[in-house]
Each structure stands twice: as structure tokens, then as C-alpha cells.
Amino acid sequence: MCVLSRSLDARGSPEVSYFCATTSLFLPPPSSSSSSFSSFSSLAVKLVGSMALSGGHKDRELRVHESLDELSTDLADYIAELSEASVKERGVFAIALSGGSLIGLMGKLCEAPYNKTVDWAKWYIFWADERVVAKNHADSNYKLAKDRLLSKVPIIPSHVHSINDTVSAEEAADDYEFVIRQLVKSRVISVSDISDCPKFDLILLGMGPDGHVASLFPNHSALEEKDEWVTFITDSPKPPPERITFTLPVINSASNVAIVATGDSKAEAVHLAVDDVGSDSPSVPAGVAQPLKGKLVWFLDKAAASKLEGSQFSA
Numbered sequence: 081m082c083v084l085s086r087s088l089d090a091r092g093s094p095e096v097s098y099f100c101a102t103t104s105l106f107l108p109p110p111s112s113s114s115s116s117f118s119s120f121s122s123l124a125v126k127l128v129g130s131m132a133l134s135g136g137h138k139d140r141e142l143r144v145h146e147s148l149d150e151l152s153t154d155l156a157d158y159i160a161e162l163s164e165a166s167v168k169e170r171g172v173f174a175i176a177l178s179g180g181s182l183i184g185l186m187g188k189l190c191e192a193p194y195n196k197t198v199d200w201a202k203w204y205i206f207w208a209d210e211r212v213v214a215k216n217h218a219d220s221n222y223k224l225a226k227d228r229l230l231s232k233v234p235i236i237p238s239h240v241h242s243i244n245d246t247v248s249a250e251e252a253a254d255d256y257e258f259v260i261r262q263l264v265k266s267r268v269i270s271v272s273d274i275s276d277c278p279k280f281d282l283i284l285l286g287m288g289p290d291g292h293v294a295s296l297f298p299n300h301s302a303l304e305e306k307d308e309w310v311t312f313i314t315d316s317p318k319p320p321p322e323r324i325t326f327t328l329p330v331i332n333s334a335s336n337v338a339i340v341a342t343g344d345s346k347a348e349a350v351h352l353a354v355d356d357v358g359s360d361s362p363s364v365p366a367g368v369a370q371p372l373k374g375k376l377v378w379f380l381d382k383a384a385a386s387k388l389e390g391s392q393f394s395a
């Protein structure tokens with residue numbers, strides 16, 4: 081595995097270094113020609129970035145994987161490590177899931193060694209977004225997670241906080257925020273020290289080809305919501321139309337956020353979200369998901385990373 085690090089030098093200029101763990105050698109940075117990266121492109125590549133932004137903080141890591149199998153193993157390791165650290169520090173692990181392809185990629189958590197080593201009884205499960213449908217509906221993010229993950233590990237049923245599926249989208253969002261507020265009061269969920277928002281130990285996000293994360297879609301007013309923790313939409317461009325979603329302030333108050341994106345169809349959105357595309361504001365919602373005091377990790381396969389600047393990750 082190779083690690084590409086970006087940091088700031090003493091004068092504040094970006095500095096890039098490359099470390100190839102398989103040979104334990106530090107290598108000089110490749111030249112800008114993409115062929116210089118060819119020896120890297122067949123390996124799992126991690127790009128670690130930690131840089132100061134104007135008035136802000138940015139702690140971001142990109143992990144680009146050779147295969148979905150490798151990505152799934154790395155994702156399971158990452159979640160298991162955060163769970164262990166959080167249980168050690170706080171006694172619980174408050175994790176928010178999304179729907180979509182992410183859930184299948186978490187499947188290794190149900191297998192050895194994770195099924196035995198993870199302290200499942202300490203997990204509290206939430207959803208960063210949910211479709212407002214019955215819990216047994218094929219579109220339900222809860223159903224997807226229950227069928228593929230939660231029913232296969234010893235999670236305590238009362239720790240699983242799904243939405244109220246018997247009310248309108250607006251009421252479901254209000255109810256869900258109320259539940260989260262109670263659990264912040266009892267410190268099952270931490271509170272952010274920079275906002276009044278909940279501080280989830282981990283928020284796991286998928287990303288659509290349009291760059292949406294949770295149910296925050298491009299150019300949608302829900303992206304601007306600053307006061308609510310959970311909001312609702314009734315006009316999702318991707319069916320079903322009615323959804324509830326964590327707002328950006330909640331996502332960006334988490335201790336850890338991971339965005340998982342695979343396949344060619346996501347490559348353009350990954351590029352727009354991750355690369356500095358020369359505009360003042362990122363053009364896709366995934367580009368504004370960045371915890372203010374926490375850490376963001378992108379889990380990508382080579383296809384999803386293929387349009388990143390430098391195209392060193394071309395599939």
C-alpha cells in the first residue's frame with residue numbers, strides 16, 4: 081500500500097510526500113505525468129490530507145482501493161477501530177447509517193473476526209437519511225440495514241433508532257430530532273463543543289452519481305438548513321420523493337464522517353467534491369460534507385477515483 085501525504089510546510093505551502101509501505105522506502109514525488117503514477121495505480125492507495133482552510137480546519141483522507149473486496153475489509157476495519165475507541169472513551173458507539181450500496185459494502189462486519197470482536201451491545205444506530213415509507217417497504221433504508229447487517233449481529237433492539245413510519249415526512253423529521261435530543265441529554269450521543277449539534281461518533285454516507293449525500297441533493301433548499309438537526313423533503317429527485325435527512329450542521333459536527341463511493345458513475349461527482357475545481361463553493365453536496373473538528377475519510381474504488389486530478393487512480 082502507498083500513502084500520499086499532503087501537508088503544509090513551515091511557510092504554509094502545500095508539501096507532498098510519498099511513502100511506499102511495501103518497500104518501506106520514501107519515494108520522491110512523481111512528476112505530473114500520469115505515467116509516473118503507473119506503478120502506484122495497481123496498488124491500494126491512500127491519500128492523506130490535513131490542511132488549514134481559510135478560517136477553518138480540514139482533516140481529510142482518501143483511500144482508493146484495488147477491489148470492492150479490499151474496500152469492504154478496510155471499511156470494516158475502520159468501523160471496528162472507531163467503535164473500539166469510542167467504547168473505550170465514552171462507553172458507547174453512536175453510529176449513523178445511510179442506505180444504498182454502502183450497506184452491502186459493510187457486510188464483512190457480520191463475519192469473523194468482527195462479528196465476535198466488536199462490542200455490539202454498545203452500539204446505538206441511527207440513520208443519516210431515511211425514505212418515508214413503511215419499515216417493511218423495499219425502499220426503506222432501515223429494512224436494508226436490518227436485512228443485511230443488524231439482524232446478523234447481536235445489537236440490542238432498543239438501541240436501533242429508526243424513524244416513525246406512520247406519520248408525514250415533516251412529523252417524522254421532528255420526531256427523529258426529538259429522539260436524538262433525548263439521547264444527547266443522556267449523553268448516549270455526545271454534544272459538539274462548537275455548535276449545539278449532536279456529535280455522532282461516526283456518520284457513514286454513501287454518495288449518488290449527482291453528488292448527493294444523505295438526502296441532501298444538489299441545489300435543494302435542504303442544503304441551506306442551519307437551524308434544524310433533521311429536516312424533510314417531499315420532492316427528492318431520486319425516488320421515493322419523501323425523505324428525512326440529517327442537515328449539514330449535524331454531519332459536520334460529527335467526530336468522524338466516511339463517504340463511500342464506488343463505480344464509474346460516481347467518478348465525476350468524486351472529482352467535483354474532492355478536487356479544488358476552482359470555484360469558491362463546491363458544486364456537489366458531498367463537497368461540503370467536512371466535519372469542522374472531526375475527520376473525513378473517503379472510501380473509493382479505482383473507478384470512482386478515476387477522474388481525480390492527476391488521474392493517477394485511473395482504472
Ligand SMILES: O=C1O[C@H](COP(=O)(O)O)[C@@H](O)[C@H](O)[C@H]1O
Nearest residue numbers: 178179180181182286287288294
Ligand atoms: O437514495 C439514497 O442514495 C444514496 C446513494 O446510494 P447508492 O446506492 O448510489 O450508494 C444513499 O447514500 C442514501 O442514503 C440513499 O437514501
